[in-house]
Amino acid sequence: MLLLIKFLIGFCALEHLYILWLEMFAWTTRAPKVFKQLPAHLFEPTKTLAGNQGLYNGFLASGLIWSFFIEDAEWSLKVAAFFLICIAIAGIYGALTAGKRIFFVQALPALIALAVMLFL
Template sequence: MILLLAKIIIGIVALLHIYFLRLEMYAWTTKAKKVFRTFPEELFEPTKTLAANQGLYNGFLAAGLIWSLIIQDSQWQVYVGLFFLSCVAVAGIYGAITASKKIFAVQALPALIGIILLFTDLFL
């Protein structure tokens, strides 16, 4: 049951990062303006390439998380999930410290919950 919950969280975190990829790579000068209201509007166009690069990294995180869900070996599934959730958590904590506290709740907290669930499953 705990592992199933962890996998659901991993799926949610992966979907969030696919959304971030789409927003940063393909909708930076349109929809992202509504999402990132504190970012000065005149900076969206000049930072379009930087945002796309950031979106690509979010895509890699999503790919790793999805990979963790389809690995056949249950032990490696947990290890890979822990690695990619840890990457997301670190990025979310860094973002919360340097950019916006909201990033912690949206990015780091779900990853940390997933990590806790995976560790709980490992040690039960």
Template sequence: MRKISMVFIAAIAALHFYIAWFEIFAWTTRGPKIFTTFPEELFEQTIVLAGNQGIYNAFLAVGLVWSLLIKDRYWSANVATCFLLFVAAAGLFGAATASPSILFVQTVPAAIALVFSYLGRKSDS
């Protein structure tokens, strides 16, 4: 179970590195293609806001990677749980305020990783 949770955590970290790249560096070029319901003129006006959001997504990704590098399994699981809960909360907020699909992109994978992390912790004891 631990290896499965680590795969999920790594995938979620990769996703958040991509989101960070997208929001920091490609907001005006890729944004209109992804967020088709937003008026196109909004992207240039919100470039600084998107970049700020991207930094937070980078922090989430770095925290998840950090959890994978911690040798002590107990603390690795604790740090992973903390950052997965941050991802899930961000996904819930994004689903409520921006797009319902964010729930399936962020919250559901984080919840699955939390379950596998919990099961992996139980099998260690």
């Protein structure tokens, strides 16, 4: 069971590292292919804003990764739960304000990991 929880936490961490890379380092190259609904002319002027957003996604990923290095199992799960809740809230807010797809991409994986942590 612990292996499944660690896998789900790791998946969420990797996803947010990808978002960090996309928003901080590939906003004008790869991001237009990912965010096709945005007009192409908006990527260059929003590069700094996207980079800032990517940094915050990196903080979320680093919190989840940090939880892997905490030796006390209970404390490790509590730290992971905190960052998963932050991700879920951000994903729900994003789904309500920017696009429903964000719920499925960002919030749902975190909510699944939280559910497994709580109920299994």
